[in-house]
Amino acid sequence: MTAFSLEPAQLAWCAELRTLAAERLHPLADKGEPGHVNRALVAELxxxxxxxxxxTSGALDLCLMRESLAYACTEAETALALQGLGAHPVHAYGTEAQRARWLPLVTAGTAIAAFALSEPGAGSDAAALELRAEAEAETDASQAGRSSDAPAPTVDTSLTAAPDGPARWRLTGExxxxxxxxxxxxxxxxxxxxxxxxxxxxxxxxxxxxxPGLTGRGLDMLSPHPIGALDFDAVPVTADDVLGEADRGFRVAMGTLNLFRPSVGAFAVGMAQAALDATLAHTAGRDAFGGKLRDLQAVSHQVAEMALRTEAARLMVHAAASAYDAADPDVPRRSAMAKLLATETAQYVVDxxxxxxxxxxxxxxxxxxxxxxxxxxxxxYEGASEVQRGIIAKELYARQEAR
Incomplete structure (x- = not known):
């Protein structure tokens, strides 16, 4: 198998997923409440x-799942993807205790996961995030014996151990x-x-x-999937809650996004293919101007362009996913290219x-x-198109300078 062709077993699996999405998942999606987690749908997944x-699967399998589900039921695709996005850092960077506690529940569809990176002032610029993790021991000591009008001392919030155990922090922000x-x-x-x-x-x-201290609220968005804001009011966390290493969380975020960005492209390709197939059926059957819509060159050429762009996006998604599975060092550039091309293509095709x-x-x-x-x-989401272009350019210039 190469990035440019799929084996018969993979094609059969994709067809099976489209059937499952249409027959078993779509009815559950229809019963869900827009803007809220559909736990029955997640449990069925x-x-x-x-x-x-x-x-247990690689990036290419993830892309095939997401494209196939998106073709027949975008709600099921999104529910699956959000479970993966929220739980992948636990799978890839978590401790044995963290994985044992949460991954079986995520796999069964009985626990809902979420990936909390974006902030009101740090969306695309993820490195500018401001949610504070203040070391509890230092914070508590600074409060004791200090008058309310005394200036707060500078606090080193990195890896401060509380007297009675491992490092502890309080999360404050949004x-x-x-x-x-x-x-x-x-x-x-x-x-x-x-x-x-x-x-x-x-x-x-x-x-x-x-x-304690963690609250949230839903947001009314254009897309019907659940999305909201979280408020952290001195939420306690310890070293046992750290994923990976302290001060190395950006690596966790980028490692997760490098895997999921091509599959965002696969989601987009699934939607584009659904729109293309609906258009083929409509233009072949619609009477207009003494014939069928497909007989008009202005129409048939647009359909051809839709098909061309969809297939090109699919191939780039498969190539990026295959590169990830092969541990290619060029994954950041390929992932960015796949997400950029596929999502922009889907917008064009659906429009x-x-x-x-x-x-x-x-x-x-x-x-x-x-x-x-x-x-x-x-x-x-997962990096706007402009961010993807920035990643691509940065990677290209880094390669050029390394020669």
């Missing part, structure tokens, strides 16, 4: 064994635009443990949703499909009306 594959918030059961949270250190001073924490369908595609409940709302967000 678990019972089908799809959530378990998030931790996260925003977090998928599955505020209904998740645990969050992978990125917080600043060393002020002024940029990406080098961030730590990843596994934070259960029932920690063109709406245009060729006419007013019927704008009616609530029409497939294209649904896809039109879904397709916009992937160009922003």
């Amino acid at each position: 678990g019972s089908l064994g799809l959530l378990g594959r998030l931790f 996260k925003c635009w977090i998928s599955n918030a505020p209904e998740a059961d645990f969050y992978t949270v990125f917080a600043r443990t060393t002020p002024g250190a940029g990406a080098r001073g961030v730590t990843a924490f596994l934070v259960p949703a029932d920690r 063109t499909a709406v245009q060729l369908h006419g007013a019927r595609a704008l009616q609530r409940g029409h497939l294209l009306e649904h896809l039109y709302r879904e397709v916009r967000a992937p160009r922003i």
Whole structure:
């Protein structure tokens, strides 16, 4: 198998996933409440064994799952992807105790995971995040015996051990635009443990949703999937909650995003293919100007362009995923290219499909009306298109300078 062709078994598996999505997952998605976690849908993904594959399969398999599910049920695709995004840091960087506690529940679909990186002032610029992780021992000592008008001392918040045990911090600040918030059961949270250190001073924490001081609220967004904001009011965490190493959390974030960015592209390709197939059926059957819509060159050439761009995006997604599975050092550039091309392509294809369908595609409940709302967000989350271009350029110049 190469990045440019799939084996018969893979093609059969994709067809099976599309059937499962249409027959078993879509009915559950229809019963869900927009903007809220659909736990019945997540549980069904678990019972089908799809959530378990998030931790046993490679990047290409993840892309095939996401494209196939997106083709028939975007809600199921999103539910699966969010479980993977939130739990992958636990799988890849967590301790044995962390993995044993949470991964079986995620795999079964009985615990909801979330990836909490973005903030009101640090979306695309993730290294600028401001959620503070203040060392508890130092903070407590600074409060004792200090008058209210005395200036606060400078606190070194990195790896300070409390007298009675491991390092402890208090998380204070806000996260925003977090998928599955505020209904998740645990969050992978990125917080600043060393002020002024940029990406080098961030730590990843596994934070259960029932920690005192952690609250949240849902946000009313264009896309119907659950997304919200989180408020941290001195939320306690310890060294036992750290994912990876203290002050090395940005590595956890980027490692996760390098895996999931090509599969965001796969999600986009699935939506583009659904829009293309709907357009083929519509233009072949629609009477217009004494013939069928497909007989008009202005229409048929647009359909050809839709197909061309969709297939090109699919190939780049498969190539990027295969590079990840092969541990290619060029993964950041390839992942960025795949996400960029595929999400921009899907926007074009869905928009063109709406245009060729006419007013019927704008009616609530029409497939294209649904896809039109879904397709916009992937160009922003997990790194906006502009960020992907920046990554690509940075990697290209780094290679050029290394020669």
